[in-house]
Structures are given as C-alpha cells and as structure tokens.
Amino acid sequence: MSIKADYLGMSLSIDELDAENLAYFRYCAAHDFHLQLCEGCNLLRYPPTTACPWCMGARSKWVPVSAQGAVHSYTEVHHAIQPAFKGHTPYLVLLVDLDTQKGKPSEHEALRVVGNLTTPDGRLAPAELVRRVGIGTRVRMVFSDVAPGLALPQWTLDEAAQQPTPWRYPQA
Amino acid sequence: MPFPAEMETSSPKHLRDKYAIIGVGETSYTRGSGMTTRALGSWAVRNAIEDAGLKASDVDGMLSYQSGDSTFAPFIAGDLGIRLNFYMDVFGGGSSTEALIGMAMGVIEAGMCKTVAVFRAMNGFSQVRIGGTGARSAVPVSGDMLHSRAYGWQSAGQLFSFTFLRHMYDYGTTPAQVAHVREAHSHHASNNPKAYYKKRVSVQDVLASRIICKPLHLLDCCVETDNATAIIVTSAERARDGRHPRALIRGVAGRVCKPRVDMHYQHGPISSVAGKYAREILWPNSGVGPEDVDVTGSYDAFTFTTMLQLEDYGFCQKGEGGHYVSDGSIRLGGRRPNNTSGGHLCEGYTHGMNMVIENVRQLRHDADDSCPLGADGKRQHSYDYREGGCRQVKRCEVTANLGWAMPGTGSAMVMRRD
Numbered sequence: 366m367s368i369k370a371d372y373l374g375m376s377l378s379i380d381e382l383d384a385e386n387l388a389y390f391r392y393c394a395a396h397d398f399h400l401q402l403c404e405g406c407n408l409l410r411y412p413p414t415t416a417c418p419w420c421m422g423a424r425s426k427w428v429p430v431s432a433q434g435a436v437h438s439y440t441e442v443h444h445a446i447q448p449a450f451k452g453h454t455p456y457l458v459l460l461v462d463l464d465t466q467k468g469k470p471s472e473h474e475a476l477r478v479v480g481n482l483t484t485p486d487g488r489l490a491p492a493e494l495v496r497r498v499g500i501g502t503r504v505r506m507v508f509s510d511v512a513p514g515l516a517l518p519q520w521t522l523d524e525a526a527q528q529p530t531p532w533r534y535p536q537a
Numbered sequence: 538m539p540f541p542a543e544m545e546t547s548s549p550k551h552l553r554d555k556y557a558i559i560g561v562g563e564t565s566y567t568r569g570s571g572m573t574t575r576a577l578g579s580w581a582v583r584n585a586i587e588d589a590g591l592k593a594s595d596v597d598g599m600l601s602y603q604s605g606d607s608t609f610a611p612f613i614a615g616d617l618g619i620r621l622n623f624y625m626d627v628f629g630g631g632s633s634t635e636a637l638i639g640m641a642m643g644v645i646e647a648g649m650c651k652t653v654a655v656f657r658a659m660n661g662f663s664q665v666r667i668g669g670t671g672a673r674s675a676v677p678v679s680g681d682m683l684h685s686r687a688y689g690w691q692s693a694g695q696l697f698s699f700t701f702l703r704h705m706y707d708y709g710t711t712p713a714q715v716a717h718v719r720e721a722h723s724h725h726a727s728n729n730p731k732a733y734y735k736k737r738v739s740v741q742d743v744l745a746s747r748i749i750c751k752p753l754h755l756l757d758c759c760v761e762t763d764n765a766t767a768i769i770v771t772s773a774e775r776a777r778d779g780r781h782p783r784a785l786i787r788g789v790a791g792r793v794c795k796p797r798v799d800m801h802y803q804h805g806p807i808s809s810v811a812g813k814y815a816r817e818i819l820w821p822n823s824g825v826g827p828e829d830v831d832v833t834g835s836y837d838a839f840t841f842t843t844m845l846q847l848e849d850y851g852f853c854q855k856g857e858g859g860h861y862v863s864d865g866s867i868r869l870g871g872r873r874p875n876n877t878s879g880g881h882l883c884e885g886y887t888h889g890m891n892m893v894i895e896n897v898r899q900l901r902h903d904a905d906d907s908c909p910l911g912a913d914g915k916r917q918h919s920y921d922y923r924e925g926g927c928r929q930v931k932r933c934e935v936t937a938n939l940g941w942a943m944p945g946t947g948s949a950m951v952m953r954r955d
Contacts, residue, residue: 376678377687440690440698443750481688535712
C-alpha cells in the first residue's frame with residue numbers, strides 16, 4: 366500500500382509498487398534499522414536497490430544492521446532552498462560511514478548513510494549542537510517519526526563513544 | 538605542431554580530426570529574457586548557422602538537452618525552416634554538451650544525417666531556476682528522493698558539498714585557494730562584452746560573501762541566467778569550405794560515471810570525480826595529454842568543480858588542485874587559462890555549452906573581446922589582458938572542455954585548430 370505523509374510541511378510519498386523503499390522505511394518506522402543483504406554474495410547495500418551492485422544478484426533479505434559510525438563528510442546549510450528547512454538553518458546533512466562492512470568490498474568503500482544531525486528524539490539539531498560536529502564525529506542512528514510505515518533515519522551524537530576532535534570547515 | 542597521433546600509423550581512433558565544429562552562436566545573457574525558450578532557441582541556432590556560413594537547408598540534424606525546461610528540437614527546426622533527417626531531445630543538464638557532440642559525430646558517421654545543430658535554450662533565471670529555488674524547491678518528495686530531499690539535501694550545491702568538503706579534509710585545500718577560480722574567471726569576464734557579470738572580484742570578496750552551504754560562499758556559486766547557445770557539427774571534409782578555421786574534434790568522452798552513480802558516495806574516494814575515469818577515454822582517443830593543452834574549459838557551476846576536474850583529468854597531481862588554480866596558471870597570461878569567457882561563474886549559465894563556444898573562438902584566434910576589427914573583419918588582438926581589454930590566448934592550438942553533471946558524472950572533449 367502506498368504512503369503519503371507530511372514532514373516539516375513537506376509532502377513525502379512512496380508508491381505502492383516501490384517494494385524496496387516501502388520495506389526500508391517500514392523497518393525505520395519500527396526504529397529497527399534494516400538493510401538488504403544479498404543472498405548471493407552476502408554483502409549489504411545502501412540505499413535500497415532492486416539488485417546487488419556487487420554481483421547483480423536479484424535475491425536479497427532484510428537484516429538488522431547496527432547503525433553507528435563516523436561522519437565521512439557533511440554540508441552545513443545556511444541558506445535553505447526548500448521551504449520546509451527555511452526555519453531550521455543552520456542544519457547539517459551528514460554522510461556517515463557505518464562501522465558495519467566499512468572497507469568492504471574495497472578499502473575506499475563503506476555503507477554511507479545520509480541523514481541530518483538531530484537531537485536524540487529526532488528533531489533537527491540546534492545551532493550549538495551543529496557547531497560540535499564535523500568529519501570524524503561518532504554518531505548513532507535515531508529516527509524522525511513521520512507516519513505509520515514511515516520514519517526517517519537520522520544521526521545524533523553518540524554520547525557513549527570516545528569523541529575525536531572533529532574536522533570542521535575553517536570559517537564560522 | 539606535430540601530434541602524437543600523426544606519428545602512429547595504425548591508430549584505431551579513426552574519428553580523430555574527422556569532425557569539426559564550424560558554427561557557434563548564442564543569445565545575449567540576461568536575467569529576464571522576456572521571451573520563450575522557443576524564441577531563444579531559434580535565435581541561437583540561427584546565429585550558429587549564419588556563423589558557419591550555412592543556410593537552413595544545409596542543416597538536417599538537431600540535438601538538444603533539457604530537463605523539462607525548454608523547447609523540443611522540432612519546434613526550433615520548424616521555426617527556422619529546417620527539414621530534419623534526425624533529431625533527439627535528451628534529458629539532462631551539465632555534461633550534455635560534449636556527450637551530444639559525440640552523438641552528432643556518431644549519427645553523421647552512420648549516414649543518418651550530414652550536419653547537426655546542438656542547442657540548449659533555457660530561462661534559467663526567470664522560469665526554471667537552476668539553483669533550485671522557486672517552484673523547484675517545493676515539489677513533493679517521493680520514492681528514491683526520500684533518501685536525499687527529505688534531509689534538505691536537494692540543490693546542486695548541497696548535493697556536491699560532500700565531495701568539496703572531503704577534498705579539503707583529504708588534501709588540505711583551502712577556501713582561499715579555491716576562491717582564486719572566481720577571481721580569475723571574473724577577470725576574464727571583464728574582457729567579455731557579453732558576460733552577465735563583468736565586474737572583477739578578488740579572493741577576499743569571495744571569502745567575505747555569505748555562506749550558502751559549507752564550503753560554498755555565494756561567490757563560489759555560478760550565476761543563473763536566461764539564454765540559448767548553439768553549435769554546428771559536421772564532417773571535417775564538409776567543414777573545409779566554412780567561413781572560419783575549423784575547430785577539429787580530437788576526441789570525446791560522454792557522461793562517464795563513477796560506480797554506483799545513483800548514490801556515488803558509496804564508492805570512494807569521494808574526493809575524486811568522474812574525470813578520473815573519463816581521462817582514460819579522453820586522452821588516448823585525442824592522442825594528446827594535458828601538457829599539450831593551451832586552454833581549458835573546466836565547468837564552473839562552482840569554483841570547486843573547476844578545481845576538481847582539472848585535478849582528476851591530470852592537469853596537476855592528485856590533491857594539488859588547490860595549488861594549481863591559485864598559482865596563476867588558469868588566468869589569462871598564465872600557463873593554461875581556464876574559462877576565458879568568464880564561464881558559468883560570470884558569463885552566464887548554459888549547462889556547459891558556452892565553454893565549448895568560447896574554446897572554438899579561441900581556436901579561431903577570434904575571441905569576441907573589445908579589440909578593434911581589422912580590414913579582414915577579424916579582431917586585431919593586443920594580448921593586453923587588463924580590464925576591458927583582450928582575452929584572446931596567444932597561439933591557442935589545442936583546447937580541452939571538461940563538462941560536469943555532478944561528482945559522479947562528467948563529459949569531456951579535446952579540439953584543435955586546423
């Protein structure tokens with residue numbers, strides 16, 4: 366069944382034919398991050414796809430994945446484009462290397478999951494939190510609940526982790 | 538000048554130098570054209586046909602690219618009285634120019650038509666904003682877009698910044714180094730009467746402009762304009778009778794991609810761009826290398842895109858792009874000027890085609906600056922690059938265009954003077 370919902374005043378939808386995205390976001394709605402595991406080569410992949418990018422295999426199964434990692438890169442948006450984000454600047458979009466499967470199948474690869482920096486309850490992070498995060502920051506996944514069957518995976522500071530000094534863009 | 542290719546007796550690259558660009562044309566670059574993309578398109582294509590010294594009946598092929606923001610080729614052809622033996626309107630923006638030139642060569646080679654007009658017509662400021670603001674910013678988000686747009690990660694600048702920022706982290710590239718691209722291109726534009734922004738700006742101006750999304754300041758981003766551009770491609774043989782020296786096409790690479798191009802950040806290093814793959818096609822096909830190139834046209838949607846491509850195509854060592862764009866090399870009078878028209882940062886935004894047009898004029902030794910016209914109708918170039926002066930590069934024999942769609946996709950082309 367298709368999903369239509371509203372998030373920050375922005376219309377989000379998933380078509381009923383889009384089995385891969387429906388499954389992905391349903392697990393997120395249960396706050397239980399899953400990715401597709403290829404039944405042929407046993408590699409995980411992100412985002413959801415219709416075949417395995419490593420072996421072209423068609424068969425996969427959804428498996429739970431421990432969702433924590435380190436920021437690989439980011440952008441800090443000061444001039445929002447979308448109306449939904451105008452009231453939330455500056456906000457961070459993070460590209461996070463999951464610890465799971467990092468460096469496989471080759472040294473430069475990782476499951477790199479996109480998300481905003483949020484508070485632990487999934488709200489966009491305030492400016493003082495934004496200023497603490499950069500490349501290398503340890504984060505853990507949390508969720509922004511949107512609707513039944515749909516929550517967005519997000520990132521928040523991993524309070525339990527030892528934090529390195531993050532690399533931040535040199536200008537304020 | 539002898540080319541490496543001419544020393545090879547058994548080159549399989551049989552299209553090398555077999556096709557040429559014989560006509561170029563554009564509209565003025567404005568914000569508020571006051572006309573349709575159909576009117577802009579027919580204006581630019583007419584200018585290109587006239588520049589080539591051809592008639593409408595000499596053109597029988599047409600290619601365009603767009604993303605739902607333009608007029609299809611049959612309307613432009615119809616307006617100009619061109620009967621088509623081939624046309625195609627391709628989806629896409631940046632990186633299309635060089636790719637479509639390669640397609641034009643292919644369809645002519647296949648005997649499908651003889652001479653192709655390639656155009657891009659857009660009201661990139663007054664209708665469909667290229668920066669993604671206006672109506673484009675508020676479209677509903679569905680399916681695969683949930684992995685990007687739902688995070689406020691939508692505009693080109695936002696989407697590319699992971700690569701830009703990571704390059705700074707990996708190689709110590711500084712904001713000031715990259716800002717030199719804007720400074721250089723603004724100096725070039727000051728010698729281009731067509732340019733939308735003709736005012737010279739400094740590195741300090743760039744760094745003092747407001748942050749859009751890190752690492753991009755306002756002046757690291759290109760201008761949005763309304764305009765159309767067109768070029769005419771035909772066989773080198775047929776081009777022999779043209780009005781201008783031929784710009785011979787040495788080699789083309791079209792929309793070459795990094796792995797996982799749908800979400801290319803999965804495959805590192807993310808501080809490398811598609812040029813890393815495209816160069817393996819471009820240079821062997823062209824029979825030249827970066828050291829043979831006199832003028833580059835490295836796509837400047839952002840200051841960073843120019844720098845990243847020059848680096849990954851091998852104009853400097855990997856990681857030294859920041860140094861290369863700030864040491865004077867890319868300026869008029871430097872070792873290898875880039876975007877001598879001012880490019881997308883200053884002349885106007887055309888998804889890459891104006892940079893090809895500029896290099897054709899450079900190869901003709903006929904850059905349309907303010908130098909006086911001689912008795913032969915050609916400009917008497919002074920090679921004095923002060924503000925308002927000349928922008929012709931001395932002894933320009935070989936050019937390279939490096940087109941950009943995004944970090945994961947790029948196109949390229951090498952041309953040489955006849």
